[in-house]
Amino acid sequence: MRQQVAKLAGVSEATVSRVLNGVGPVKEETKQRVLAAAAELGYVPSALAQRFARKKSGNLGVVLPYVPKVPLFSTYYFSEMLGGIGEEAQAQGYDLLMLFRKPEQPRDYTALFQAHKVDALIILGARDTALDRGALEELERSGHPFCVLNQRYAARGNEPPFMTVDADHWSGSRAAVRHLVDIGCSRIVFINGPAQYSNSLDRRAGYDRVLAESGLELREELVLAGNYSRTSGYALTDQLEALIRAGDADAIFAANDRMAIGAMQGLRERGLEAGRDYALCGYDDADAARMASPQLTSVTVPFHEMGQIAARRLLQQDGEPKISAASTILPVQLVIRESSRSRQ
Amino acid sequence: MRQQVAKLAGVSEATVSRVLNGVGPVKEETKQRVLAAAAELGYVPSALAQRFARKKSGNLGVVLPYVPKVPLFSTYYFSEMLGGIGEEAQAQGYDLLMLFRKPEQPRDYTALFQAHKVDALIILGARDTALDRGALEELERSGHPFCVLNQRYAARGNEPPFMTVDADHWSGSRAAVRHLVDIGCSRIVFINGPAQYSNSLDRRAGYDRVLAESGLELREELVLAGNYSRTSGYALTDQLEALIRAGDADAIFAANDRMAIGAMQGLRERGLEAGRDYALCGYDDADAARMASPQLTSVTVPFHEMGQIAARRLLQQDGEPKISAASTILPVQLVIRESSRSRQ
CATH class of the missing domain: 3.40.50.2300 (Response regulator)
Structure with a gap:
């Protein structure tokens, strides 16, 4: 095909290649002639060939x-x-x-x-x-x-x-825990994800900070480990139920909505309702947070x-x-919904 | 780099190209020599170059x-x-x-x-x-x-x-509508998606078929148009409320869960609850179907x-x-949940 384009345009095949790949010096008039011939013959140059010549994948x-x-x-x-x-x-x-x-x-x-x-x-x-x-x-x-x-x-x-x-997960975490304290909770369980994510460390730092600011004791037995899956939240049902029934927990802050919803579903099976028997706050503000019932208080992240x-x-x-090492941190936003209604 | 590999291996650059691109005839002994030299020099052949030679993108x-x-x-x-x-x-x-x-x-x-x-x-x-x-x-x-x-x-x-x-959406739709008839519904609203999708036509055919089999009149005013978005289900709230309150509708079958959930949310704002005031069935069995409250009856599609x-x-x-024109149709499965509880 390239041969035919060369013939029709009256140039060498090498010139056709140079034009179609956009490399090397070619007179404008020649270029136009080659492009016209290629168009006339319906020749689609291989994008891969073009990019290969320019070292680009697109x-x-x-x-x-x-x-x-x-x-x-x-x-x-x-x-x-x-x-x-x-x-x-x-x-x-x-x-x-x-x-x-x-x-x-x-x-x-x-x-x-x-x-x-x-x-x-x-x-x-x-x-x-x-x-x-x-x-x-x-x-x-x-x-x-x-x-x-x-x-x-x-x-x-x-x-x-x-x-x-x-995103500013440290501030997001602070806003969430601060809100739980503001509505009267003082024994706040924190379900976090693995420490190999800076996300988890940021949330933990925010949690610790608000407890300290509020004069609340940091109790390690209230910090539970999940892995950001719904199942990992659900798997904590026994522990959470025991803490709530013993009066050792009045709120749960989960590091994402999936874990919050897993915990909520597990506790519902035991007769404990978010927004009634305990306050619940998730993180991410996934679609699921709005579709859950009660709707889930969460932190909106601009993913x-x-x-x-x-x-x-x-x-x-x-x-x-272009490469440039720069760190951008976007703001997040607490959204209060039914799962953390004010407590009397 | 290719030049250095050629020098180290004691072969021509063309031979190096042939070996690294896997094209053209090369003696096994020569090939091994080139690969050893390339490995020694840490030369990574361009996958794009290889694929270009073989006309493959991977x-x-x-x-x-x-x-x-x-x-x-x-x-x-x-x-x-x-x-x-x-x-x-x-x-x-x-x-x-x-x-x-x-x-x-x-x-x-x-x-x-x-x-x-x-x-x-x-x-x-x-x-x-x-x-x-x-x-x-x-x-x-x-x-x-x-x-x-x-x-x-x-x-x-x-x-x-x-x-x-x-997937077998005709059978899925039939199973859904049949279920609504079985629990005692006879005025079933159908919210469908656009007709340019065979999905929509299949669901409509299933709906029509069950009404005919059940001796129920097909009333075009009960067939409403959405576009598979949650918003399009929610936008039908006025019409749906009027139909239900007038006793002209006792069930809704939506062609996907998003529209079902949109309708359910709109009707809830008007004091009408799925599973109590009307039966509701969605389609797809998305995560949202299980997270909704009441949980949504739906049709599982093996996407x-x-x-x-x-x-x-x-x-x-x-x-x-390899190319082969063949049509595969996978089975689907009705899953009954709270939104279509048996009616007395």
Whole structure:
């Protein structure tokens, strides 16, 4: 086909390649002749060939943790961030390449660039582990543009080590616990997620801070461990029921809505209702928070906007991704609903 | 770098290219020498270059309808299908390339293959419109492997026109309406989605059939139009309230859970409760169906499995996608919950 285009335009095949791949010097008049001939013959140049010549894939890569049987896309947290990333990628003419990585699989982030699979990379579900940190540091050294979403890492000197977009979970957690104290609760159970996420550490710091500010004793037996799944909240039913019935707990703050809803469902089976027998506050403000009954008090996190901002930063400047280590932290918002009605 | 590999291995650069791209005849001994030299020098051959040589992208494309402000990934329907597709792609070593298409944007499906962006394509959210059908017919003629998910098209002769994976929505709809009749309802409102989806037509056919079988009159004023969004169900609140209060409706069957939940929320604001003042049945069995209160009677659709099957069909035979026009229809299952308690 390229041969026919060359023939029709009266130029060499090499010239056709240069024009269609947008590389090398070609006179404007020649260029127009080649494009006209290509259009006439209905020749679609291979985008891959073009990008190969320009070392571009046209893809924005998104790394996602892969766990068999876990409906990741159904998780409000991931789906909202992906929606924001997708919206911005679409606006900038990029396609999204989803890259699933198993938790303990080596993180070959740099190889994705070397192999020209992606032009920039957004990493979701990153943890503060040696494996994840090492891969990010290698990527940082390689100079490829990437952004870590909803996870922070300790600063190096005064500089953030990587470009990150996060939300202010410390303030969100404080607002949630402060609200529970304000409505008269003093024995607040905290269900947190794993410590390898900065999210969990931020929430814990906010919880500790409000207790201290309010003159409430920090009791480690009220800090329970979940893993951000609904099941992990539900699995705490026995412990939670015992604490509430013994008068040792009058409120529950869960580090996300899924765990809050799991706990709420378990306690309902034991005759204990959120908003009546105990106050309940979740985090994330997922669709489920509004659909639950009673509706769940929660903290709205702008996941969609976080995804958009990360993609925009990476893809800005007309498709020439630029790297810059900068940390962006977006505000969050407490939303009070029925599950934490004022107590008499 | 390639030059250095050639030097170290004592072969020509062309030979290095042939070995690293896996094309052309090379003696086994030479091949081993080149690979050893490449490994020693830490040379990562470009996957894009390799695939370019083999005309392979290593990507399974997924076409998704793009509508600004609609959180597509948060939709149970799409997220579950994507989860199944992603699981299978991961198992087969493929990455997922998400391709957003605006509803009225030209469908350049064939160009995606010509440009070597994808090796196979799964199309979600396809409609029975001239635009969509035309693009699929062109793709069919081009011989590229693709599959349409959760949408069927009229057969050509005895043959399905394209490879499709769908669920048995006709039987699902019948089971739902039959259940409402069985618990004593006789004035069943049906909230359907747009007719450009075979899903909607199947549900309507099931509804009509059960009314006829049960000797119930088909009243067009009980068939209401939504668009599968929660808002579109909520927007029918006035009409639904009037029908129920006038005794002209004792049940609602909505073509998906989102519309059912929207209607339920609207009616609750008017003091009408599902499972008490009227029976309610949704469709899809989304997470929201179980989290709603009262829990929603619904029809379980194996979206995850549908995605897996479509991906498996396309990617089978060790990464050599094969095309075959075949229609697969998976069974669905009615799940009875509180929103359609037996009526006295």
